Amino acid sequence: MRLVIARCSVDYSGRLSAHLPLATRLLMHKSDGSLLVHSDGGSYKPLNWMSPPCTLVREEPDEEATSVGVIERWRVTHGKSGDALLVSIYEVLHDSAHELGMDPGLQKDGVEADLQRLLAEQVGLIGEGVALVRREFPTAIGPVDLLVRDPAGGTIAVEVKRRGDIDGVEQLTRYLELLGRDPHLAPVRGVFAAQEIKPQARVLATDRGIRCLTLDYDEMKGIDSGAPRLF
Amino acid sequence: MRLVIARCSVDYSGRLSAHLPLATRLLMHKSDGSLLVHSDGGSYKPLNWMSPPCTLVREEPDEEATSVGVIERWRVTHGKSGDALLVSIYEVLHDSAHELGMDPGLQKDGVEADLQRLLAEQVGLIGEGVALVRREFPTAIGPVDLLVRDPAGGTIAVEVKRRGDIDGVEQLTRYLELLGRDPHLAPVRGVFAAQEIKPQARVLATDRGIRCLTLDYDEMKGIDSGAPRLF
DNA sequence: TATTGCATTTCGTGC
DNA sequence: GCACGAAGTGCAATA
Numbered sequence: 001m002r003l004v005i006a007r008c009s010v011d012y013s014g015r016l017s018a019h020l021p022l023a024t025r026l027l028m029h030k031s032d033g034s035l036l037v038h039s040d041g042g043s044y045k046p047l048n049w050m051s052p053p054c055t056l057v058r059e060e061p062d063e064e065a066t067s068v069g070v071i072e073r074w075r076v077t078h079g080k081s082g083d084a085l086l087v088s089i090y091e092v093l094h095d096s097a098h099e100l101g102m103d104p105g106l107q108k109d110g111v112e113a114d115l116q117r118l119l120a121e122q123v124g125l126i127g128e129g130v131a132l133v134r135r136e137f138p139t140a141i142g143p144v145d146l147l148v149r150d151p152a153g154g155t156i157a158v159e160v161k162r163r164g165d166i167d168g169v170e171q172l173t174r175y176l177e178l179l180g181r182d183p184h185l186a187p188v189r190g191v192f193a194a195q196e197i198k199p200q201a202r203v204l205a206t207d208r209g210i211r212c213l214t215l216d217y218d219e220m221k222g223i224d225s226g227a228p229r230l231f
Numbered sequence: 232m233r234l235v236i237a238r239c240s241v242d243y244s245g246r247l248s249a250h251l252p253l254a255t256r257l258l259m260h261k262s263d264g265s266l267l268v269h270s271d272g273g274s275y276k277p278l279n280w281m282s283p284p285c286t287l288v289r290e291e292p293d294e295e296a297t298s299v300g301v302i303e304r305w306r307v308t309h310g311k312s313g314d315a316l317l318v319s320i321y322e323v324l325h326d327s328a329h330e331l332g333m334d335p336g337l338q339k340d341g342v343e344a345d346l347q348r349l350l351a352e353q354v355g356l357i358g359e360g361v362a363l364v365r366r367e368f369p370t371a372i373g374p375v376d377l378l379v380r381d382p383a384g385g386t387i388a389v390e391v392k393r394r395g396d397i398d399g400v401e402q403l404t405r406y407l408e409l410l411g412r413d414p415h416l417a418p419v420r421g422v423f424a425a426q427e428i429k430p431q432a433r434v435l436a437t438d439r440g441i442r443c444l445t446l447d448y449d450e451m452k453g454i455d456s457g458a459p460r461l462f
Numbered sequence: 463t464a465t466t467g468c469a470t471t472t473c474g475t476g477c
Numbered sequence: 478g479c480a481c482g483a484a485g486t487g488c489a490a491t492a
Contacts, residue, residue, distance in 0.1 A: 001236075001257060001269075001271045003234055003257070005232075005329045005331070012470070014470060015341070015393070015469095015470045016339060016340060016341035016342055016393075016469095016470060017339070017340040017341050018337050018338060018339045018340065018470080019337070019338045019340075020334075020335070020336075020337055020338075021335045021338075023331075023332065023333075023334050023335055024329075024330070024331045024332055025331060025334065026232060026234070026259070026329075026331070028269065030271050030272055030273075031271045031272060032271075032272045032273075034272075034274070034275075036275050038232075038259065039331060039334035040232045040261050040262045040329075040331035040332070040334070041261055041262060041263045041265075041283070041334070042261075042263075042334075042487090042488095043265070043280075043282050043283070043486095043487055043488085044265075044267050044275075044276065044277050044280045044282065044486095044487080045275060045471085045486095045487060045488085046275050047336075047337050048337065048470090049274075049275045049470080050470090051274045051275070051470080051472090052272070052274070081470095083470070093329065094327060094329060096325060096327070098236045098255075098257075098271075098324065098325060099255070100236070100254075100255045100256060100257070100270060100271035101254065101255055101271070102254075103251075103254050103256065103270035103271070103272070103278065104251070104252045104254055105251075105278075106249055106250070106251055106278050106279065107249060107250045107251075107252075108247060108248075108249045108485095109247060109248040109249065109250075110246075110247035110248050110485095111247055111483080111484085111485095112482095112483065112484095113474095113483095142481085161483095162246070162247075162483085162484090162485095200465095243485075245485060246484095246485040247485060249485085273472095273473095274471095274472060274473085275471095275472080276471095276472060276473080276486090279485095280485085281485095282485085282487085312485090314485070339470095341470095342468075342469080342470095343467095343468065343469090344468090344490095373466090373467090392468095393468085393469090393470095396480095397480085397481090398481095429480090431480080463492100464491100464492090465490105465491080465492080466489100466490085466491080466492095467488100467489095467490095467491105468487105468488085468489090468490105469486100469487085469488080469489105471484100471486080471487085471488105472483105472484085472486085473483085473484080473486100474481105474482090474483080474484100475480105475481085475482090475483105476479105476480095476481085477478100477479085477480085477481100
């Protein structure tokens with residue numbers, strides 16, 4: 001990885017056109033050829049960038065560029081798409097290269113898939129005596145996260161989200177509409193399960209007769225690890 | 232902006248839990264307090280990060296950490312949400328600080344809004360003799376990008392996208408269903424306009440009687456600048 | 463200030 | 478390999 005702090009301007013041409021006026025920025029050139037242009041603020045998204053696979057070529061600035069103070073040019077091109085990033089460097093304030101090696105990568109825990117798995121193992125949280133039919137129950141408009149049977153013989157469709165928002169309720173409503181027409185499943189009720197349910201979503205769900213279920217991931221995980229399955 | 236290359240491990244705890252095993256990485260500490268942890272590959276997304284507003288505190292490692300080789304710890308916390316990032320540093324290979332100053336920011340050209348504006352000015356591309364009714368025509372389920380009248384007195388609803396995908400066709404279909412019920416507008420036809428239309432989207436649109444229109448942004452822009460509006 | 467919808471989204475997963 | 482959906486999404490315009 002090469003790190004350069006430089007006064008530069010940047011032009012991107014590809015899926016759109018974009019321009020960065022002259023200012024001091026960090027140029028991060030990764031070993032896979034990619035380039036990130038970062039300012040000293042904002043979020044993790046660079047001001048401009050080129051994703052791998054791409055190649056960086058150092059160019060001598062033409063006469064016009066030289067006359068306005070450009071001392072060096074980097075052209076980063078994405079072979080396939082034709083996207084191109086042109087960095088015009090006016091002054092280099094820092095330049096260093098580093099060997100980082102491979103990265104073992106991030107281990108995540110607590111994403112929607114984990115919630116869904118845990119709730120499938122702990123369907124009792126949905127209601128007394130309910131039984132799992134299956135996860136990712138397929139329908140014409142996409143899979144329902146969990147489908148369970150209640151003791152009375154009815155069906156419950158469960159939508160699992162990390163953060164429960166209105167569009168999640170809408171999604172579940174569409175499933176309920178479709179599943180309710182199936183005589184093998186009817187009557188079908190809905191449960192909207194999430195770690196955090198937005199007030200607006202809760203109102204909409206309740207209004208539609210959908211029950212809201214707040215999930216405590218840490219607690220569910222504790223039960224999971226505390227009571228390992230025996231078979 | 233402070234740049235540190237270090238052998239480190241990272242733990243994130245917040246909306247989810249995540250762990251980065253010991254490896255050599257770039258730690259980018261921006262002047263707004265935010266921290267990015269980058270590896271020497273992947274795309275622009277850091278392996279881990281903390282978004283502003285947040286604060287970084289340097290801590291002395293406890294005895295247990297010291298015994299496994301940790302020489303320094305950075306704790307980055309997001310006041311409001313309680314999110315926390317803990318960086319355990321084992322070895323510092325580079326450490327430099329730089330003054331970058333404010334950034335003038337990115338100037339974009341060619342996003343969906345630009346396409347929509349140009350097509351509104353060049354409605355002739357939609358069909359012979361059509362006239363613009365208005366952009367962002369409001370409906371109960373959201374605004375239609377462009378609403379135009381054809382010479383025969385019918386209405387055309389136009390959905391503009393940079394990249395035409397299936398969900399864009401679905402969106403337009405919902406609008407057509409709603410608008411078609413309005414006697415002032417009926418009959419309403421649909422046009423799906425995008426710089427690039429995915430084959431699947433084209434099939435679905437055609438199947439529903441929606442016409443596909445591929446837009447050449449550069450050409451439209453050329454006409455725009457070549458024939459400036461006189462009023 | 464909350465909400466909505468786009469993004470040079472990126473990133474995973476299943477087919 | 479491609480389409481689909483989630484993301485610690487970020488981000489800007491809007492109501």
